[in-house]
Amino acid sequence: MPHQCTSCGHVFPDGSKEMLSGCPDCGGNKFQFKPGSVDDAGGSSTDRSGSPTTDENVTIDPDSGTDGPASASTDSSSPSADAGSSSRSAADPAAAGTAPDRDAEVTMTPDDEVPDDAAEDDAQASARSEIVSPDELAVSESSGSGTSSPQDGDETREVAGTRPDDATEPDDATEPDDVTDPDGDADTAESDSGLDALREELNDQFESIRIVSPGQYELNLMELYDRQEYIISLQEDGRYVIEMPGDWGPDDE
Amino acid sequence: MGLLTNLKDSISKVSDRLFADEEPKRIGIYGPPNAGKTTLANRIARDWTGDAVGPESHVPHETRRARRKEGVEIERNGRTVTIDIVDTPGVTTKVDYKEFLDHDMEKDDAVRRSREATEGVAEAMHWLREDVDGVIYVLDSTTDPFTQVNTMLIGIIESQDLPVLILANKTDLPESNIQRVANAFPQHETIPLSALEGDNMDEVYDKIAEYFG
Numbered sequence: 015m016p017h018q019c020t021s022c023g024h025v026f027p028d029g030s031k032e033m034l035s036g037c038p039d040c041g042g043n044k045f046q047f048k049p050g051s052v053d054d055a056g057g058s059s060t061d062r063s064g065s066p067t068t069d070e071n072v073t074i075d076p077d078s079g080t081d082g083p084a085s086a087s088t089d090s091s092s093p094s095a096d097a098g099s100s101s102r103s104a105a106d107p108a109a110a111g112t113a114p115d116r117d118a119e120v121t122m123t124p125d126d127e128v129p130d131d132a133a134e135d136d137a138q139a140s141a142r143s144e145i146v147s148p149d150e151l152a153v154s155e156s157s158g159s160g161t162s163s164p165q166d167g168d169e170t171r172e173v174a175g176t177r178p179d180d181a182t183e184p185d186d187a188t189e190p191d192d193v194t195d196p197d198g199d200a201d202t203a204e205s206d207s208g209l210d211a212l213r214e215e216l217n218d219q220f221e222s223i224r225i226v227s228p229g230q231y232e233l234n235l236m237e238l239y240d241r242q243e244y245i246i247s248l249q250e251d252g253r254y255v256i257e258m259p260g261d262w263g264p265d266d267e
Numbered sequence: 268m269g270l271l272t273n274l275k276d277s278i279s280k281v282s283d284r285l286f287a288d289e290e291p292k293r294i295g296i297y298g299p300p301n302a303g304k305t306t307l308a309n310r311i312a313r314d315w316t317g318d319a320v321g322p323e324s325h326v327p328h329e330t331r332r333a334r335r336k337e338g339v340e341i342e343r344n345g346r347t348v349t350i351d352i353v354d355t356p357g358v359t360t361k362v363d364y365k366e367f368l369d370h371d372m373e374k375d376d377a378v379r380r381s382r383e384a385t386e387g388v389a390e391a392m393h394w395l396r397e398d399v400d401g402v403i404y405v406l407d408s409t410t411d412p413f414t415q416v417n418t419m420l421i422g423i424i425e426s427q428d429l430p431v432l433i434l435a436n437k438t439d440l441p442e443s444n445i446q447r448v449a450n451a452f453p454q455h456e457t458i459p460l461s462a463l464e465g466d467n468m469d470e471v472y473d474k475i476a477e478y479f480g
Binding site for chain 2: 222223228229230231232233234235236238239240241247248
């Protein structure tokens with residue numbers, strides 16, 4: 015869905031990074047979604063054909079997979095096997111994005127998780143491929159709480175947990191699976207069961223402080239106790255500042 | 268011979284005092300929020316130094332940064348025990364700003380307090396690992412001591428082989444149930460007290476000297 019500047023009406027295509035530094039026409043920094051625009055088609059060019067959110071039948075064709083004939087012959091009798099095979103083929107962003115065979119569409123049932131998985135993989139692929147630009151960081155900081163200033167000097171290191179309820183451990187922040195796109199490309203209608211399950215799994219594995227929402231926290235005391243470094247500042251956007259063991263003097267060890 | 272023995276005695280006395288002076292034990296006051304940790308820390312500090320440690324409040328998580336009172340000299344039976352008292356934020360597994368809204372707090376303040384309290388718990392857990400030589404574990408004797416936090420913290424303290432003194436606080440309240448606290452941790456001695464009223468502080472000081480001296 016494209017975005018629109020609320021002050022001058024300038025329209026940005028879906029997924030535009032341009033708006034992150036303000037509206038180029040009027041400098042405004044407030045935007046809204048602009049539904050039903052012709053730019054919708056443009057938006058779908060960014061690997062989003064697998065999204066289950068539109069009411070048009072934009073779906074993934076299992077026949078585009080490598081085992082097309084086999085799945086075509088069995089898709090009524092063993093849908094679960096199909097789901098697995100198409101999931102594997104759709105996991106490749108290129109396959110999902112470039113081969114939407116609309117003549118032979120197969121409408122997925124609502125409880126089919128294949129489109130969800132595909133969309134999640136796309137989002138993660140997108141997140142992996144891009145490094146957060148300084149502009150985005152600035153936007154993120156200013157939209158945060160504003161109560162704690164970034165202390166990313168020599169003494170502290172700021173760690174990006176990218177979602178409010180996904181405060182990851184610093185050691186794992188560099189793992190691809192932990193990093194989702196901070197500009198929110200993937201948080202529209204894809205916050206589905208698959209993403210929840212992934213988040214839960216990450217929480218179980220890594221969490222020492224879970225930010226449920228601003229002002230609401232769950233703490234894993236054993237994790238906090240076991241860590242050598244300790245958290246000295248939490249920020250509302252899921253980031254937090256920690257003191258690293260390397261910053262301590264010899265007396266502290 | 269007698270001269271040598273005297274000399275030996277005086278040397279060991281001097282060295283005892285040297286070591287005692289150099290390294291007072293750091294005693295962390297731990298426990299869940301609102302158990303009366305700061306009230307106790309203030310009571311001890313006022314009794315022996317004349318100063319307070321920090322503000323007390325019935326609103327949970329008043330203490331959100333560990334506060335230290337150093338060189339508190341407690342005299343027991345002609346002996347002096349010197350400790351540093353570390354008053355820590357209340358340890359909990361959940362912090363919710365909505366809890367503070369009941370105490371006439373604006374939402375922004377409640378959210379900030381909540382965040383600071385969470386940071387405080389992280390700090391308290393960190394110091395438990397790094398920086399305390401003994402623990403005074405304070406429990407509100409009017410509430411159920413069988414909680415995840417209490418079990419976990421006592422377990423951590425035991426695994427560290429730290430000396431721990433369990434205090435059943437708020438005995439001045441009618442709902443106080445000292446036996447319930449004693450039953451929860453039968454492997455440790457439980458000392459009842461009211462830090463607010465100063466009840467039974469003599470026994471508390473006796474035990475501090477015994478455990479941490």
